[in-house]
Amino acid sequence: MSGTWMTTRAWLLMLPLLIIMLAVIGWPMIDTVRLSFTDAKLVGAAGNFVGFDNYLKMLGSSNFQRALWATTWFAVVSVTAEMVIGVLAALLLNQQFYGRTVLRALLILPWALPTVVNATLWRLIYNPEYGALNAVLTQIGLLDSYRSWLGEPGTAMTALIIADCWKNFPLVALITLAALQAVPRDITSASLVDGAGSFARFRFVILPYLAGPLMVALVLRTIEAFKVFDIIWVMTRGGPANSTRTLSILVYQEAFSFQRAGSGASLALVVTLIVTVLAIGYGMLVRRAAGSAA
Amino acid sequence: MSTLTINAIRKSYGAVETLKGIDIALESGEFLVLLGASGCGKSTLLNIIAGLAEPTSGDIRIGERSIVGVHPKDRDIAMVFQSYALYPNLTVHRNIGFGLEMRKVDKAERDRAVHETAKLLQIENLLDRKPGQLSGGQRQRVAIGRALVRNPKIFLFDEPLSNLDAKLRMEMRTELKRLHQMTRTTVVYVTHDQIEAMTLATRIAVMRNGRIEQLDTPEKIYNRPATLYVATFVGAPPMNLLAATAGEGGLQIDGSDIVVSVPGLESAAPGRRLVLGIRPEAIGKADGVLSLSARCEVAELTGPELVVTAMVGNQRIVAALPASTKLQAGDAIVLSADPAAFHVFDAQTEQRLN
Ligand SMILES: Nc1ncnc2c1ncn2[C@@H]1O[C@H](COP(=O)(O)OP(=O)(O)OP(=O)(O)O)[C@@H](O)[C@H]1O
Ligand SMILES: [Mg+2]
Numbered sequence: 118m119s120g121t122w123m124t125t126r127a128w129l130l131m132l133p134l135l136i137i138m139l140a141v142i143g144w145p146m147i148d149t150v151r152l153s154f155t156d157a158k159l160v161g162a163a164g165n166f167v168g169f170d171n172y173l174k175m176l177g178s179s180n181f182q183r184a185l186w187a188t189t190w191f192a193v194v195s196v197t198a199e200m201v202i203g204v205l206a207a208l209l210l211n212q213q214f215y216g217r218t219v220l221r222a223l224l225i226l227p228w229a230l231p232t233v234v235n236a237t238l239w240r241l242i243y244n245p246e247y248g249a250l251n252a253v254l255t256q257i258g259l260l261d262s263y264r265s266w267l268g269e270p271g272t273a274m275t276a277l278i279i280a281d282c283w284k285n286f287p288l289v290a291l292i293t294l295a296a297l298q299a300v301p302r303d304i305t306s307a308s309l310v311d312g313a314g315s316f317a318r319f320r321f322v323i324l325p326y327l328a329g330p331l332m333v334a335l336v337l338r339t340i341e342a343f344k345v346f347d348i349i350w351v352m353t354r355g356g357p358a359n360s361t362r363t364l365s366i367l368v369y370q371e372a373f374s375f376q377r378a379g380s381g382a383s384l385a386l387v388v389t390l391i392v393t394v395l396a397i398g399y400g401m402l403v404r405r406a407a408g409s410a411a
Numbered sequence: 412m413s414t415l416t417i418n419a420i421r422k423s424y425g426a427v428e429t430l431k432g433i434d435i436a437l438e439s440g441e442f443l444v445l446l447g448a449s450g451c452g453k454s455t456l457l458n459i460i461a462g463l464a465e466p467t468s469g470d471i472r473i474g475e476r477s478i479v480g481v482h483p484k485d486r487d488i489a490m491v492f493q494s495y496a497l498y499p500n501l502t503v504h505r506n507i508g509f510g511l512e513m514r515k516v517d518k519a520e521r522d523r524a525v526h527e528t529a530k531l532l533q534i535e536n537l538l539d540r541k542p543g544q545l546s547g548g549q550r551q552r553v554a555i556g557r558a559l560v561r562n563p564k565i566f567l568f569d570e571p572l573s574n575l576d577a578k579l580r581m582e583m584r585t586e587l588k589r590l591h592q593m594t595r596t597t598v599v600y601v602t603h604d605q606i607e608a609m610t611l612a613t614r615i616a617v618m619r620n621g622r623i624e625q626l627d628t629p630e631k632i633y634n635r636p637a638t639l640y641v642a643t644f645v646g647a648p649p650m651n652l653l654a655a656t657a658g659e660g661g662l663q664i665d666g667s668d669i670v671v672s673v674p675g676l677e678s679a680a681p682g683r684r685l686v687l688g689i690r691p692e693a694i695g696k697a698d699g700v701l702s703l704s705a706r707c708e709v710a711e712l713t714g715p716e717l718v719v720t721a722m723v724g725n726q727r728i729v730a731a732l733p734a735s736t737k738l739q740a741g742d743a744i745v746l747s748a749d750p751a752a753f754h755v756f757d758a759q760t761e762q763r764l765n
Contacts, residue, residue, distance in 0.1 A: 301494060301496065303492040303493070303494045303495075303496035304496045304497075304498065306458075306461075306463050306483075306490070306492070306496065307490065307492060307496040307498075307557075308498075308509075309462075309463065309482075309483045309484065310461060310462075310463075310483045310484065310488065310489065310490050310510075311484070311509050311510040311513050311557075312484030312510060312513040312514050313509070313513045314513070317513060321498060321500070321501065321509075322498055325498075325499060325500035
């Protein structure tokens with residue numbers, strides 16, 4: 118069979134899918150680009166062409182800069198913590214001990230919960246009047262009086278990050294646990310005979326086997342963290358005093374709360390661009406990690 | 412004083428007893444080969460010596476010191492694994508020096524030792540490569556180098572050659588022998604390849620189902636196997652086993668009227684069921700003491716010899732004859748063997764009688 122026919126047939130077979138994808142992703146995307154150059158409202162007239170006005174205004178606004186900073190902070194801190202805690206949890210769960218199977222099964226629970234449920238759960242924990250955190254901290258004497266963890270700009274972001282970590286570290290742990298199974302027994306045995314302590318064994322013997330999978334986890338989690346919306350929306354709605362207003366929250370507010378479809382669209386496109394750049398950069402990193410591990 | 416003393420070692424995994432009481436005493440400089448079929452417990456024993464598994468009961472000493480419960484790194488042993496177990500992300504240089512690095516040997520001293528070892532193994536030109544860039548034989552050398560550089564009391568090898576092709580395996584076998592003759596270190600070497608065992612060992616321990624069947628020099632294992640199992644495990648083509656019965660004038664081969672008197676068998680009670688073992692290479696053509704008339708069934712030329720399968724009475728026998736022998740299927744031949752080379756076993760207990 119000729120190569121061109123194979124290629125033609127491949128395209129033919131993919132055509133229905135391509136059409137659907139263009140319809141549900143491509144068209145809205147193109148329409149968003151169009152919107153971003155207008156001053157359209159969410160409802161009503163189509164709006165006038167305003168060129169790059171939306172972009173220029175937005176990039177110069179302090180709202181955007183603060184949101185970008187909040188997003189970056191949220192992503193960097195929560196993803197770092199998730200990676201560290203996830204790997205440590207996996208190393209622990211990889212040891213032989215009684216009850217390991219049960220713990221491994223329990224590990225997946227936070228991650229399996231819908232984000233909304235998780236967020237509601239943490240709101241209860243942080244509740245200023247009857248929350249468990251206040252109760253525990255006062256009972257062990259670390260706190261004099263109850264605080265509103267989600268109501269104070271100084272603590273809201275940290276509280277959010279903790280909730281996000283709790284939900285997402287199991288993903289990192291599971292990926293690591295799977296990768297640990299791939300470390301050949303002979304190699305860990307050899308390192309024991311060679312006299313490597315636990316740190317050296319992790320650094321030189323085990324980590325190389327984890328590098329590729331961890332890189333994938335890092336990419337997934339960073340991109341997700343940059344797009345974060347639901348957990349924040351349920352817990353703080355971007356408050357207090359906009360201290361937890363990330364880019365996605367800002368897009369939502371701009372487009373739907375303030376009904377400015379045009380500038381909302383331009384903001385959404387900027388977020389998309391940032392995430393795409395991140396994804397491509399990471400993709401290259403992953404390929405490098407995979408190449409050096411082989 | 413022995414270098415390695417293994418005393419009544421037992422090992423159970425759950426209800427299954429994998430090692431059922433192993434005793435070995437090894438002198439300094441010995442090359443002990445643990446030989447046995449798959450699953451007989453060779454690796455388990457080696458791992459117990461290395462400290463990678465703990466025995467259920469029994470004692471192991473290196474010199475005077477009991478090493479049960481001692482961490483592998485503190486046992487003064489080095490191990491070469493079947494899979495080589497090189498660290499894939501470290502260079503050959505660091506792979507070899509890793510044990511010294513972990514023991515905080517200073518860099519200059521380490522480099523010197525690595526280079527010396529690499530020179531011995533002729534892998535100096537590979538020192539900057541990663542294991543992924545090496546051939547199987549080169550990896551094998553690196554794995555051996557990693558053990559050698561530490562200069563331990565005892566070397567442990569777990570089937571180190573089984574992943575190599577036949578030619579390379581022979582080369583490395585010779586190489587190992589040369590290294591051992593040069594360094595004179597004590598070695599425990601696991602294999603299920605009887606040629607490797609015969610060529611490398613100063614002593615062989617033939618293992619079966621978690622027990623040692625015979626612990627002896629290669630010559631003794633080959634010439635005076637203590638049990639039927641050892642007799643059949645060592646030698647290729649395998650030893651001929653003929654059913655026989657003890658009688659008045661000696662031993663009678665079942666299904667024929669041949670009676671042989673075998674030295675050392677005079678006391679066997681008449682009627683006792685026996686197994687007569689004759690190695691194919693101990694059978695000649697009509698110049699030995701005992702003559703067996705036989706009919707040739709198959710004649711296979713292997714190169715150096717002609718392997719003949721023939722019928723003696725109603726029992727099949729294999730003989731390795733000189734390649735120049737002219738024989739065809741169906742020919743009647745007279746085979747001969749010297750009763751001094753006979754191995755007689757009790758059919759019941761499988762123990763050697765003569
Ligand atoms: N960790 C373990 N748990 C349970 N059983 C084990 C374990 N390790 C080994 N065994 C069992 O012990 C027996 C001996 O195993 P071992 O690895 O010592 O065999 P071996 O002689 O080295 O065989 P091979 O030539 O195939 O490597 C086998 O039946 C094996 O199934
Ligand atoms: Mg084995």
